[in-house]
Amino acid sequence: MKAQQTSGIRSVAIVGPYLSGKTTLLESLLWVTDALTRKGNVQDKNTVGDSAPEARDRQMSVELNVASTTYNTVRFTFLDCPGSIELAQESLNALVGVDAVVVVCEPVVDRVLTLSPLFKYLDDWEIPHLVFLNKMDRADVDFMDVLNALKTVSSRPLVPHQYPIGRGESLIGFIDLVTEQAYHYHPGAPADPIPFPDELKEQEQIARMEMLETLSNFDDHLLEELLEEINPSEEEIVQDLKLDLGADLIVPVFFGVADRDFGVRPLLEALLREAPEPETTAERRGITLSASTPLAQVLKTYFTPQGGKLSLVRVWQGAIADGMTLNGIRVGGIYELGQQQTSLNQAHSGQIVALGRMESIHTGDTLTNSDQPCNELPKAEQLAPVFAVAIAAEKRNDEVKLTSALAKLLDEDSALRWEHHADTHEIILWGQGDIHLQIALDRLRRKFNLPMKTSKPQVPYKETVRKSFLSHGRYKHQTGGHGQFGDVYLDIKPMPRGEGFRFAETIVGGVVPKQFFPGVEMGVRDYLAQGPLGFPVVDVSVTLTNGSYHSVDSSEQAFKQAARIAMQEGMMRCEPVLLEPIVRITVSVPTDFTSKVLRIVSGRRGQILGYDAKANWIGWDEVVALLPQAEMHDLIVELRSQTLGVGFFQWEADHLQEVPDKVAERMLAASGSRSGSGNGKK
Template identity: 70%
Template sequence: MNEKVKSGSRNVAIVGPYLSGKTTFLESLLFVTGAITRKGSVKDGNTVGDSAAESRERHMSVEVSAASTEYNDTRFTFIDCPGSVEFAQETYNALMGVDAAIVVCEPITDRVLTLAPLFKFLDDWEIPHLVFVNKMDRANINVLDTLHALKAVSSRPLVAHQYPIMQGEQLMGFIDLVSEQAYKYHAGAPADPIPFPEELKEEEHIARAEMLEALADFDDHLLEELLEDIEPPQEEILKDLKMELGADLVVPVFFGVAEQDYGVRPLLEALLREAPEPETTAERRLKVKKGDSPVAQVLKTYYTPQGGKLSLVRVWRGKLTDGIVLNGVRAGGLYRLMGQQQQSINQACVGEIVAISRLEGIKTGDTLSCEQITTALPKAAQLEPVYALAITPEKRNDEVKLSSAITKLLEEDPSLAWEQHGDTHEVILWGQGEIHLQVALDRLRRKYNLPMTTHLPQVPYKETIRKPASSIHGRYKHQSGGHGQFGDVYLDIQPLSRGEGFNFKETIVGGVVPRQYIPGVEVGVREFLSHGPLGFPVVDVKVTLTNGSYHTVDSSEQAFKQAARVAMQTGMPKCEPTLLEPILRVQVSTPNEFTAKVLQLVTGRRGQILGYEGVHDWQGWDCVIAYLPQAEMQNFIVELRSLTLGVGSFHWEYDHLQEVPDRIADRILTSGNGNGK
């Protein structure tokens, strides 16, 4: 089972939920392959992954880290991906450029649901993946129960590649289910063959039978052998594993303890034997035709502490050389990465993942070529923002630097977004959660010397009126030497149906208001409506100029604008102004075991349930559709994730304005701000 394989390179993403031990697993991989001589720890902040200051402060991955090593004449590039759902965009972008992924998880059946969104992404994109059940020394578990729990959240069949040998809560070794050879682990050394433990024969037989039956679903010859009780040769089983893993038809499962390097070498051997080669990935998944002209794709953009731009790219075809021109931009140096350390190289061949400096104007996800690009490579969809903070530089003079710094911030992290809100005039930073935005703010402070103050964004309330008022008189008369100012108008103010906006008409007869002054009346009305009697923009109002008078010398368009404002100030309070709030149409995706809790969450936030139904391409998941006031959305994602083991998500869009209940409106108007909190 340890035959030497020469197969060029493999690019492998390490993914999985927060706290599953991915960064420790990377340390073990690098140590076992000789890339490092001493393993670091997340607690001590000296690992190859999690090398960013923001990661080390929080003891968690907040961006992808690449590390290259060699094992059995094969170059491996491992990409350690964040586990927190708030940094999922980093993971998804990186997965687009790998040959396979290792899903690291804990042997806790109650938490396997956290893998569901990751499995779905991998299967939607047909990315081959294996599962490494880590921390087998920390839980007294039933292996078959763990396998069955994992199978419940994967649309692809999971097949145990090995069966762990446990002694109490300690992992002692494993049985290879292909050869049925048992092995015993040793600290700091490869596992040794040992006699088959007879007490595990029944459980091992069940696991092996399930593996063979899953493989036989895609191999008629193997199915015939099983039906005739013929023992299939090992070579045939390995061939099926390679073919079916490479096509994302099955998901092999391994067990180990990364902290002790247990299970790491067998997994590396399986990657060598069974993971698809880079050329196979390019042709099967991306339909990249063979050729000499280089084609690459950006998986991640970094701005280093020294201020230089680095683009992590996957070479899909051809080779890259120092100074090559890609998309019209001359590349800087080429580097292999070991966390934040850079090793300069002269060229990068097909299948490699390397970093290129100074690709100005090139963004994450971009397809790179020396020629004109006719078809861009597919890239991960950009996640929609679900959490926001209004930000202001601590130093007023820093406002001019903010736009440039945020542009770079968004290049590094495309799941961020920002806007200058037209109604509230706030700069709003959008992201995937509270921690996500705090990391972004830390980067603004640390990299760009832009410390920020933050607060919850104001809700863009509007106001309207409930009843009409007629013949509202407004007169503006001002005398200050020379020509005076005189304007005199009568206005009718009427409410419109929701969503009709603003309408201005005039019914002047006999020239009591000359035509050239009427535009000034409309301007005056519009200016007043930008800040109504309750303090918010006024909508769904019709104003009609019905009468007035003028002075042949002192009247002007400006005077009539002022007269219109006077009339509006007099008339609007008589029309029963009322507060309106934006209502969003929200679609919440949740495992159906949490649907009832999600319905309660929505109704508890003044939401109106429109219905719910199963997600058509995701078994066991529901989509709840509802109207929710924007004022109730600020921490909605926090509570939703709390209720759903972190996997619930939602899509939202503005739908309509609706009157605020009197009790809540009183509180908003009393507080004097748009937060309503």
């Protein structure tokens, strides 16, 4: 596409913490650009964003919302991203495909830390972003104090674009630091120019000089002007803001009150003037727009009741036409999403549109119609699951539909995982937290008519033995015809942790014929599936050392039963012991919360292995520990509650370890173990 064809397109993501007012800002952006005939609000559940039933129920964004509007000949596509930390994967997937990002936050100094992971992601991907301080009518702190607090969580310098006139409920307008023109807010109407308030001259000059000095760090000409006390022109300042924002060198800061439309038009003007064009964004991604081959990337997958599967894509180069074949799949419709779903014949470079019926295409995939191998575009990292529930269909007849429904659910939400656990035989649904999984379960019920029963997942305990024992088992059964006879001696021994199971035989003289060895091993393995404590047995060796047989009555099945009898008699004499899975966790938190994390982990029977500064994260620490999996279920809930919601962890299975006796006694009593004798001790 040529530059003049894409310069009239912008894609902008709206992100920020939960309750910062992103959906309200989107509604205001659509309202002031005449894209709506009636402005909705979150309380009345009638906004363009948050239209899903799950969002209405919770009065919060639960998935990516798309809306489009035209302002001053530029077609804007806004992606309203969920604010809950549990739904962050939706945002991360979408951010890789936009030209600019508006970070919405409240002017509360104590909560700016919640923006730290988001700023880190934006800077790592070099995505241009602005800050919109919402709800400024509730601010009880100085604007510059909020600005200074924001600087502590951003690796890019923050540049004030405006200065407020008034504070809190007394906020009446702003001063544009580029033009030094003062404006008075009016609900539902553009702000009016007013005479400059002389009482704010000193504060405004300090803020403006901070803006110019920051810009001069990237413009030698501007630096020379400042040194010579020459006032730079408005055009030069705007050009510097555009270049520096497009290169992700600075973060301009705006403010307002979205539910009253205060500050929304200046934000739009800035996006119009300073946000990078699609070709600039493509160049930053290393994509050449002169290529005729269409190239797109999937940002989100939807399953709709009427339209089926829709793949929201960013078109990076070329044009996509309805009916075109991408990645071997025919495009079954092109749509602009938003207030209404509008059919298109084509989508051009820079646009974000939905493609229909791309059945085998998934979020993050790169799409092209080229016969030549295509380099995959970088995609957002998949967040590791940290919270799980066991699920089962309320109606047994629905079990056959569950696998198919889960596949679609995971296609729509890539942060989910599911597994059928081999040991506990439960279906486990993994996600980013309790709210995340509750939303997923609501979708299963509403979209697929699959109501679920849930429970806390069972811990996959194992058991082993501490002592050796030579056990004898004899099976003799007479039925009137051929009988059944098998006789074995099994040497049961403990093995080092992690060795699993080993079967061997040391038969001499043919006291047990070779054809019966498989039956013996089968009997041993069958028994080890559930040992004396009620759990699978690991780290044990069993050796067939002796036995006897009958030339007529012996069979493989008889020796299998004899082996089970020997194992049942012998295992209790080997002092069985309960093992629990231990996971290795790496917890990442701001340094101020490190001591809290150490207490949390220690209070959950964890073993701290060490902690250090987190690489490439300013002001963050990384705590490494070993933790019983039984203590991990709600760890993420406590961690987030103690770290303003920003703490996170990754984990992996590490090893099995003996359960402390007192813990084992409580657990075995609760599970109704057959032994009823603590941790296997007699």
